[in-house]
Amino acid sequence: MKKVFPAFVVLMILVLLYAVAVKWFTDPDVAMVLDRDRLRTDSLGFGMDFLWGASTSAYQVEGNCTNCNWSQFETSLDPHGHPRIAHGQKCGLASDHWNRYKEDIQLLKELHLNAFRFSVEWSKVEPEEGVFADSVLDHYERVVDELHVNGIEPLITLHHFTNPIWFERKGGFERDDSPAILARFATRVVQRLGSKVRFWSTINEPNVYAVEGYVRATFPPAKHDPAEAIIVFRNLLRAHTACYQAIKKIRPEAQVGLLANIFLFDPPERWNLLDVMLAHYLNTALSVSVIDYLTTGVFDFSLPGMGREHFDTGVPEAFDFVGLNYYSRLVYRFDPFTEEKMVAVQHLRREDLTDKGWEIYPEGLYRALHMISSRTPKPIYITENGIADDSDLRRAGFIEDHLLVTNRALHDGMNVKGYFYWSLLDNFEWTDGFDVRFGLYAVDYATQKRTLRKGSVKYREIIMQSDKWLH
Ligand code: FCB
Numbered sequence: 330m331k332k333v334f335p336a337f338v339v340l341m342i343l344v345l346l347y348a349v350a351v352k353w354f355t356d357p358d359v360a361m362v363l364d365r366d367r368l369r370t371d372s373l374g375f376g377m378d379f380l381w382g383a384s385t386s387a388y389q390v391e392g393n394c395t396n397c398n399w400s401q402f403e404t405s406l407d408p409h410g411h412p413r414i415a416h417g418q419k420c421g422l423a424s425d426h427w428n429r430y431k432e433d434i435q436l437l438k439e440l441h442l443n444a445f446r447f448s449v450e451w452s453k454v455e456p457e458e459g460v461f462a463d464s465v466l467d468h469y470e471r472v473v474d475e476l477h478v479n480g481i482e483p484l485i486t487l488h489h490f491t492n493p494i495w496f497e498r499k500g501g502f503e504r505d506d507s508p509a510i511l512a513r514f515a516t517r518v519v520q521r522l523g524s525k526v527r528f529w530s531t532i533n534e535p536n537v538y539a540v541e542g543y544v545r546a547t548f549p550p551a552k553h554d555p556a557e558a559i560i561v562f563r564n565l566l567r568a569h570t571a572c573y574q575a576i577k578k579i580r581p582e583a584q585v586g587l588l589a590n591i592f593l594f595d596p597p598e599r600w601n602l603l604d605v606m607l608a609h610y611l612n613t614a615l616s617v618s619v620i621d622y623l624t625t626g627v628f629d630f631s632l633p634g635m636g637r638e639h640f641d642t643g644v645p646e647a648f649d650f651v652g653l654n655y656y657s658r659l660v661y662r663f664d665p666f667t668e669e670k671m672v673a674v675q676h677l678r679r680e681d682l683t684d685k686g687w688e689i690y691p692e693g694l695y696r697a698l699h700m701i702s703s704r705t706p707k708p709i710y711i712t713e714n715g716i717a718d719d720s721d722l723r724r725a726g727f728i729e730d731h732l733l734v735t736n737r738a739l740h741d742g743m744n745v746k747g748y749f750y751w752s753l754l755d756n757f758e759w760t761d762g763f764d765v766r767f768g769l770y771a772v773d774y775a776t777q778k779r780t781l782r783k784g785s786v787k788y789r790e791i792i793m794q795s796d797k798w799l800h
Pocket residue numbers: 386389533534537590654713751758759767
């Protein structure tokens with residue numbers, strides 16, 4: 330009896346310590362369930378100045394982006410001799426948005442949208458280092474003018490994954506001077522369009538660019554080099570700050586933000602400390618670090634097995650808004666026997682996933698908004714959220730649920746100022762090529778005919794309901 334008692338106490342203490350550690354590493358929002366029926370009874374709180382938009386990116390829709398790293402990548406082979414893009418597809422004319430932008434702007438109007446996010450293709454604007462093509466800037470100015478004539482607010486992205494070949498050859502964002510090189514380009518674009526464009530986003534998803542290009546090797550330059558990935562991640566964030574400063578110098582009134590992809594990581598079991606810690610480290614390193622960088626100017630990155638980095642730009646608060654790209658979450662289990670030390674766990678049936686293989690998880694949007702809002706009171710624009718759904722059976726429900734969640738976040742005091750569905754059109758979805766269909770409008774690539782998907786009508790209905798509610 331005498332021996333059993335201390336052993337029992339020690340055991341209880343260990344159990345307690347374990348529970349405290351699990352709680353410490355667990356995201357408090359992880360178990361959130363939002364009741365759709367209750368959300369439907371919330372009054373609509375989107376406000377008069379809410380931006381209702383759709384997003385695109387140049388390479389994915391414009392066509393003829395033949396001078397960038399992706400045009401090279403799509404013709405190259407992986408080390409096993411396979412094409413980089415599904416079935417060896419090439420982007421080519423894409424959705425021919427370059428020529429059809431007027432028609433496409435009418436598509437925005439048809440859905441009662443008042444905002445459009447698009448990117449300017451760096452490789453077209455600066456085809457050779459330091460040489461700027463005025464005719465290309467003329468084109469983007471015509472797009473901006475056409476948007477204004479139709480009462481639609483432009484939000485321009487300066488860098489959306491693609492680099493000019495000359496920049497890629499020099500080493501792209503591996504270079505320490507890459508922020509200055511991108512800022513020179515930003516300066517030229519803003520000198521030209523700044524009087525007509527209020528909203529600028531500097532860089533799309535630094536974390537995705539770094540991980541896909543330097544860890545998973547699914548984006549150019551297709552390297553497996555985690556240490557380089559961290560440097561590239563850091564340089565992209567530095568490039569954001571350099572662009573922010575360059576834009577503000579020309580147009581102090583401009584609203585400038587960075588586009589953060591927040592793909593949540595969750596543990597399969599909430600009692601398993603290793604899984605919970607894994608999720609914590611992934612979320613902190615890949616998502617929270619970006620928001621903390623914006624507010625503090627310090628890039629603090631640490632991911633066991635990948636590396637560490639601490640870099641202080643000395644420039645906190647170099648942003649006017651946060652752009653949030655939210656799609657889904659990933660569930661990972663710690664596994665010491667695999668090379669990556671983790672494995673993805675699929676907890677849903679295949680038929681419940683989107684065509685991209687992603688879970689539909691609207692609560693995650695609330696959680697991402699909450700994570701940002703707890704770090705900054707500045708406005709948040711949801712700059713991407715959408716579903717790859719060729720059958721179109723789930724698009725309406727997806728849009729409604731994510732907007733209901735956004736509405737809830739507004740009621741809870743979060744400063745959400747806009748929502749941009751990804752994407753206006755079906756487009757070239759990077760390594761999936763034309764296989765997956767995110768568009769509010771379907772594109773028949775043989776004829777370039779655009780057709781409104783039935784599920785997208787839900788978006789217009791909610792916008793109109795909100796407008797009515799406000800008047
Ligand atoms: C985002 C990208 C965008 C598109 C969507 C589906 O990560 O920014 O270009 O590919 O995913």
